[in-house]
Amino acid sequence: MKRDELLSQIQPTFIQLREVSDALRDQFNRPPSYGGWTPGQAVRHIQMFTGGMVRLITSDSDEKREPENEKVKQLVSIFLDPDNKFDAPEFIVPENKAFDIERFHSYFADFSSQLQAATQGNDLSYICKGFEIPGLGPMTRLEFVAFTVFHTQRHIRQLERMIVDFNASTF
Structure with a gap:
Protein backbone atom coordinates (compact mmCIF):
# COMPACT_ATOMS: atom_id res chain seq x y z
CA MET A 1 0.00 0.00 0.00
CA LYS A 2 1.32 3.38 -0.98
CA ARG A 3 1.84 6.19 1.50
CA ASP A 4 -0.88 8.51 0.19
CA GLU A 5 -3.42 5.68 0.03
CA LEU A 6 -2.72 4.81 3.67
CA LEU A 7 -2.79 8.40 4.90
CA SER A 8 -6.10 9.00 3.13
CA GLN A 9 -7.65 6.31 5.35
CA ILE A 10 -7.03 8.09 8.68
CA GLN A 11 -10.06 10.40 8.78
CA PRO A 12 -12.55 7.95 7.18
CA THR A 13 -11.51 5.22 9.62
CA PHE A 14 -12.23 7.37 12.67
CA ILE A 15 -15.45 8.72 11.15
CA GLN A 16 -16.55 5.12 10.64
CA LEU A 17 -15.61 4.32 14.24
CA ARG A 18 -17.90 7.11 15.41
CA GLU A 19 -20.76 5.96 13.19
CA VAL A 20 -20.49 2.32 14.25
CA SER A 21 -20.18 3.16 17.94
CA LEU A 56 5.56 8.16 19.20
CA ILE A 57 5.50 9.14 15.54
CA THR A 58 6.66 12.69 16.25
CA SER A 59 9.47 11.72 18.63
CA ASP A 60 13.08 12.28 17.70
CA SER A 61 14.80 9.64 15.64
CA ASP A 62 18.10 9.46 13.83
CA GLU A 63 17.54 6.26 11.86
CA LYS A 64 15.64 6.00 8.58
CA ARG A 65 14.49 2.95 6.66
CA GLU A 66 13.53 2.73 3.03
CA PRO A 67 11.08 1.70 1.94
CA GLU A 68 9.11 3.34 4.72
CA ASN A 69 6.18 0.98 4.13
CA GLU A 70 8.12 -2.30 4.25
CA LYS A 71 5.90 -3.85 6.97
CA VAL A 72 2.54 -2.47 5.83
CA LYS A 73 1.54 -5.66 3.96
CA GLN A 74 2.38 -7.67 7.06
CA LEU A 75 0.25 -5.34 9.20
CA VAL A 76 -2.66 -5.74 6.76
CA SER A 77 -2.40 -9.53 6.95
CA ILE A 78 -2.22 -9.46 10.75
CA PHE A 79 -5.02 -7.02 11.54
CA LEU A 80 -7.45 -7.32 8.64
CA ASP A 81 -7.60 -11.12 8.50
CA PRO A 82 -10.69 -12.04 10.57
CA ASP A 83 -9.30 -15.53 11.19
CA ASN A 84 -6.44 -14.12 13.27
CA LYS A 85 -7.30 -14.12 16.97
CA PHE A 86 -5.38 -12.20 19.61
CA ASP A 87 -5.36 -11.50 23.31
CA ALA A 88 -4.66 -7.86 24.04
CA PRO A 89 -1.52 -7.16 26.05
CA GLU A 90 -2.41 -6.44 29.66
CA PHE A 91 -1.54 -2.74 29.39
CA ILE A 92 -4.29 -2.17 26.80
CA VAL A 93 -7.01 -4.38 28.27
CA PRO A 94 -9.99 -2.14 29.03
CA GLU A 95 -11.48 -1.84 32.48
CA ASN A 96 -14.67 -3.70 33.30
CA LYS A 97 -16.95 -0.69 33.77
CA ALA A 98 -19.49 1.49 31.99
CA PHE A 99 -18.12 4.00 29.48
CA ASP A 100 -19.44 7.34 28.20
CA ILE A 101 -19.69 7.26 24.41
CA GLU A 102 -19.49 11.07 24.13
CA ARG A 103 -16.05 11.17 25.75
CA PHE A 104 -14.80 8.74 23.13
CA HIS A 105 -16.29 10.80 20.30
CA SER A 106 -14.44 13.87 21.53
CA TYR A 107 -11.18 11.95 22.03
CA PHE A 108 -11.19 10.34 18.57
CA ALA A 109 -12.11 13.58 16.78
CA ASP A 110 -9.07 15.22 18.39
CA PHE A 111 -6.84 12.18 17.93
CA SER A 112 -7.56 11.70 14.22
CA SER A 113 -6.89 15.39 13.52
CA GLN A 114 -3.63 15.28 15.49
CA LEU A 115 -2.54 12.08 13.74
CA GLN A 116 -3.32 13.55 10.32
CA ALA A 117 -1.37 16.71 11.17
CA ALA A 118 1.59 14.69 12.48
CA THR A 119 1.84 12.80 9.19
CA GLN A 120 1.98 16.03 7.22
CA GLY A 121 4.82 17.60 9.16
CA ASN A 122 7.18 14.68 9.63
CA ASP A 123 9.38 12.42 7.52
CA LEU A 124 7.59 9.10 7.98
CA SER A 125 10.58 6.96 6.99
CA TYR A 126 12.22 7.45 10.41
CA ILE A 127 12.24 4.49 12.80
CA CYS A 128 10.20 5.06 15.96
CA LYS A 129 12.22 4.53 19.10
CA GLY A 130 10.93 3.49 22.49
CA PHE A 131 8.23 1.01 21.49
CA GLU A 132 8.08 -2.12 19.38
CA ILE A 133 5.16 -4.39 18.64
CA PRO A 134 6.17 -7.94 19.62
CA GLY A 135 7.14 -9.99 16.59
CA LEU A 136 7.45 -7.00 14.25
CA GLY A 137 10.61 -5.32 15.47
CA PRO A 138 11.40 -1.66 14.81
CA MET A 139 8.85 0.15 12.67
CA THR A 140 8.82 3.43 10.80
CA ARG A 141 6.48 6.28 11.57
CA LEU A 142 4.42 5.33 8.51
CA GLU A 143 4.17 1.73 9.70
CA PHE A 144 2.88 2.90 13.10
CA VAL A 145 0.26 4.96 11.28
CA ALA A 146 -0.66 1.77 9.39
CA PHE A 147 -0.80 -0.15 12.68
CA THR A 148 -3.17 2.47 14.09
CA VAL A 149 -5.45 2.50 11.04
CA PHE A 150 -5.60 -1.27 10.52
CA HIS A 151 -5.93 -2.11 14.21
CA THR A 152 -8.81 0.38 14.45
CA GLN A 153 -10.43 -1.08 11.32
CA ARG A 154 -10.19 -4.54 12.88
CA HIS A 155 -12.14 -3.35 15.92
CA ILE A 156 -14.67 -1.56 13.71
CA ARG A 157 -15.39 -5.00 12.18
CA GLN A 158 -15.74 -6.35 15.73
CA LEU A 159 -18.26 -3.61 16.54
CA GLU A 160 -20.17 -4.34 13.32
CA ARG A 161 -20.47 -7.99 14.39
CA MET A 162 -21.87 -6.75 17.71
CA ILE A 163 -24.53 -4.76 15.85
CA VAL A 164 -25.60 -7.93 14.03
CA ASP A 165 -25.65 -9.86 17.32
CA PHE A 166 -27.68 -7.24 19.18
CA ASN A 167 -30.15 -6.95 16.28
CA ALA A 168 -30.55 -10.74 16.14
CA SER A 169 -31.14 -10.99 19.88
CA THR A 170 -34.01 -8.47 19.77
CA PHE A 171 -36.22 -10.78 17.69
Missing part, protein backbone atom coordinates in the same frame (compact mmCIF):
# COMPACT_ATOMS: atom_id res chain seq x y z
CA ASP A 22 -23.19 5.50 17.61
CA ALA A 23 -25.19 2.59 16.21
CA LEU A 24 -24.38 0.75 19.45
CA ARG A 25 -25.29 3.64 21.75
CA ASP A 26 -28.10 1.73 23.50
CA GLN A 27 -25.94 -1.37 23.96
CA PHE A 28 -22.63 0.42 24.52
CA ASN A 29 -22.04 -1.12 27.94
CA ARG A 30 -23.71 -4.47 27.34
CA PRO A 31 -21.79 -7.59 26.24
CA PRO A 32 -22.90 -9.37 23.08
CA SER A 33 -24.65 -12.74 23.45
CA TYR A 34 -21.45 -14.60 22.58
CA GLY A 35 -19.55 -12.91 25.43
CA GLY A 36 -16.38 -10.88 25.36
CA TRP A 37 -15.93 -7.16 25.57
CA THR A 38 -18.80 -4.71 25.50
CA PRO A 39 -18.79 -2.16 22.66
CA GLY A 40 -17.59 0.39 25.23
CA GLN A 41 -14.66 -1.81 26.18
CA ALA A 42 -13.72 -2.36 22.53
CA VAL A 43 -13.73 1.39 21.93
CA ARG A 44 -11.79 1.98 25.16
CA HIS A 45 -9.19 -0.53 23.90
CA ILE A 46 -8.80 1.56 20.73
CA GLN A 47 -8.37 4.67 22.88
CA MET A 48 -5.72 2.89 24.94
CA PHE A 49 -3.58 1.76 22.00
CA THR A 50 -3.85 5.12 20.25
CA GLY A 51 -3.01 7.04 23.42
CA GLY A 52 0.67 7.66 22.79
CA MET A 53 0.72 7.21 19.02
CA VAL A 54 1.05 10.86 17.99
CA ARG A 55 3.86 11.33 20.49
